[in-house]
Amino acid sequence: MAPADEPPEPAGHGVRGHVLLAADRFKGSLSAAAVTRHLAVGLRRVRPGLPVVEMPVPASGDGLAEAAVAAGWRRVPVEVRGPTGRPVTASLAVERDTAVVDLGEACGPRLLPDGRPRPLTASSFGAGQLLGHAVRGGARRIVLGLGASAAPDGGAGLVQGLGGRLLDPLGRELPPGGAALRNLHALDLRGLPDLARTELIVAGTAAGPLLGRSGVPAAGTDAGSGGRDGVRLLDAGLRRWADLAEAAARRTARDLPGAGAGGGAGFAALALLGAAVRPGPVFLLDLLGFAERARGARLVITGEGALDTRTLRGRTPAGVARSAARAGTPVVAVTGRRGLTGEQLRRSRIQAVYALADIEKDVERSMRRAGPLLEQLTVAIADEWLPLASL
Template identity: 40%
Template sequence: MTRVVVALDSFKGSVTAADAAAALAAGWRAAVAGVEIALRPMADGGEGTVAAFAAAVAGAERVPVTVRGPAGRMVDASWLRLPDGTGVVELASTSGIELLGDERRPWDADTLGFGQAAVAALDAGVPRLVLGIGSSASTDGGAGFLTALGARLLDESGASVAPGARGLAEVASVDMSDLRPLPAGGVVVLSDVTNPLLGADGAAAVFGPQKGLDADGVARAESGLARLAALVDVDPATPGAGAAGGTGFALRLWGAELRPGAAEVADLIGLRDAVHDADVVVTGEGAYDGQSAAGKVPSFVARLAAEAGIPVALVAGRIAPDADTAAFAASVSLTDLAGSAEASLADPARWLHAAGAALAARF
């Protein structure tokens, strides 16, 4: 009997990791008999992190919370309480770019909602926090998160600066006297990138355009982030400090530990053992491009499979022309299957089902 492990990330803004894995598995089973499929929905700190933990850990409990989202409106979200009491909070569902739809607010979006959700978990008495920080809508250096936890970013007159990247241009001091302490068990941050805060590989230069910054805006945001960094005792070159518009930097300032998100989630769900028992592994995400090799789920799963000597296939909504797919024994683009990106996005479950059937024939 062929043993298949399906370890997909979410197809951002389209289908969750769990639903994507289920649709692909259904297509595989419909195409061939005698297959054993283990579903291991994945995440790397971005969208779907809470869902991946919820699917993997028996007894995990979602706790609803209402926070101020990146558009300035209240949004309903949740954090997750694991059986050992650990709280899991993700930025994507509280301060994430998907919450803006087609809108972009490069100067005024912030991470306050993410901080409010973390505070709700702390108020509930969690002994430890796990924070996923991908998919940010802002380049605020984590200022909103720090504000929610009690810090104050002040201008030269002693007044609080404006929210978002806009306020960083005026910050003259950071008052952390009322900052909430870390929980007793500490805070682990899951991130899919290792970028520093500043420079050509930093938060503004690399990720700012995704959030709506033009070339002049990138330079202005960079200046604001540098201004913030000069006021506190954290090295802006720390790997991961530039994650989520600089939220990684703020979390280091709080005292949190940054870790590769995909590896942490994989450990939780027992992915390594599942891969070693497999004949084929399937991984993927919404868009596989030149950045996917830097800590994203598909590259991580491909390395696990290579270590075990197991062939691995890639399924993505779109595979960019610059993407290196040499690590994969097969690759399937939903856009190619559907005939267009619009058709693929309109019914991702249908095309994931078709991708499963195609891979069944291949393997």
Template identity: 45%
Template sequence: MLRVVRIVIAPDSFKGTLTAEAAADAVAAGLRRVVPDADLVLRPVADGGEGTVAAALRAGHAARRVRVSGPDGRPVEATFALDGTTAVVELASAAGPGLLDRPAPTTATTRGVGELLLAALDAGARRVVLGLGGSATTDGGAGMLQALGARLLDAAGYEVGPGGAGLADLARVDLSGLDPRLRDTRVVVATDVDNPLTGPSGAAVVFGPQKGASPEDVALLDAALARYASVLVHTTGAWVERRPGAGAAGGTAAGAMAVLGAELVSGAALVCDLVGLDAALAGADLVVTGEGALDEQTLRGKAPAEVAARARTAGVPCVVLAAEVRLAAERLPAAGIAAAHALTEVQPDVARCRSEPAPVLADLAARVARNGVPTAGSR
């Protein structure tokens, strides 16, 4: 009796064009043209930033919606996921760049992230997974801590202003008003970067320009974050300035580690666990993953690399479909990738790849299937 081919589809988002869910649907549509009887198992993933809450909801968590402060102080609607006493919160939903009319590199705040954490605590959460990434802020998580009850004071005893620029005036952190429930709450920070808080590879220098920071802004923010780290170590005893990952989401990881005792974990690994990827890979014939650009950054903890590594462990060949493939073919096997294909293989017009990514991705998936999906009954 012929066995049905089982294909796991586990892409990340194609940043700026397709969500992970839309990418998975497009790949599935393309594969069905060629192997209509295949058992297609969709497990869209993320690397700890945007898409983390969606992954938790797919895993069965309940959606909770709340109104919080956006990065410029205006109210925004945000969603977190709740399963028993575990909540999954996404920084981008309260402090992402898409919530701003214009960049605010020195004043954007993470206060709304803290308000999301409070809402999670109110809902009974005692373990909070905070997905970092997609941040408009460079305030070291200061706004988040203020929302949770911390006071960040200048030399005259007044609260410092919002954003990273406000930290330039920081003289003292008062944690006496911190929400007492946090003492019994485990905070897990999911991220895909290992940048420290300050310096040449720190939050301001590397990510500040992406958020609209000028060279002068970058210098101001880097110095302000260094001051922040110094005051935090004096207050909590936790020296986080040079810790790998402390620079994630404009340094929000640093504030979470120093004050909330947060544990840093691989965002991609956490999401793969959330969506049950290992169980889905059992007995699979092929896994298809993907993202916007397959490059060196992919190999440094991005979701497709995590998917490929797990596929290799499970003995399942892994194919990557991407808008762009920037890795040399000889780099792929060591990462557990059997093959990588770019959208331009089926649509040379890059503009169309960007404007109509879903049908182009479906075409690419169909082409790959014609050239190499295992036939039913083979293994």
């Protein structure tokens, strides 16, 4: 445990209340939901009967529907096309007239049948089907979580899944994938649903542009087949797609923040669907009802894979700590490794940090065993912030 330069006696001692778990993912190891789940397992083991509330906060957009369900939203399963065309069962989350649609549910990398990337042919078609289901269900506000995608097709498949048609010079429907977009000749968008009365919000990391050195072609093919030739094919296809989509929409979107999110699905949402971008955790905390759950809590546990200066620039732990401070609730953080001074922690309103590196020095083993190690960390957290005498 690393204190924020001698933290005050933990508030919440002697107060009957729950512990709120509001963490982001440990990138490369655990999703936000998995982080909170392991923390809950550990706390329930060392403090049986302690009320624990799990509220994962996936600021990257990955696992957003799962996080909404954990926060009490209704799960709605829908059968859609996966990234390679095989049917998969995806879920969206619904609360009153708001729906959360998670791109990863329909075309995330975990849905690749054999785990092998197919960057040139994978499609986001299923994400469009999922989005269309939310529209037909009467949602007036749709939050589109754009995390990792197995389909770097610029959202072309998403538009097709919604009812748009992408045609070659002979008027035939294009095959799936970003490489096929090189032959795109015309867009027929008459089949798209009317979104005039629907607020569409893109949530997740404010990714870079659609094209360029930090764009989708380079990122989308770095782990896949094709090498430099694949990058060139994908770049040519996405440029053609951007030219025709922007001409049809009469707006430029390829360079907007968020355009490259979700394999470029952000571009399609911004250019053709009238979406607005709400990056970072603040919007998600409001969406998931964090403030209400923080009131009356004896402790909030947040965290992410690396707690460093980037955390202070608006990542989940900083947003959670600021919001919890307004509710008068103390906050501690878990992380893989720490990189903040005591003064930085104090200014961020985080009272203490517990790192996996404290109990496992080997980085590879720490990432591989992140779940059990998080459960071990809860022993120290419980001893210092949840003494048995106060329960």
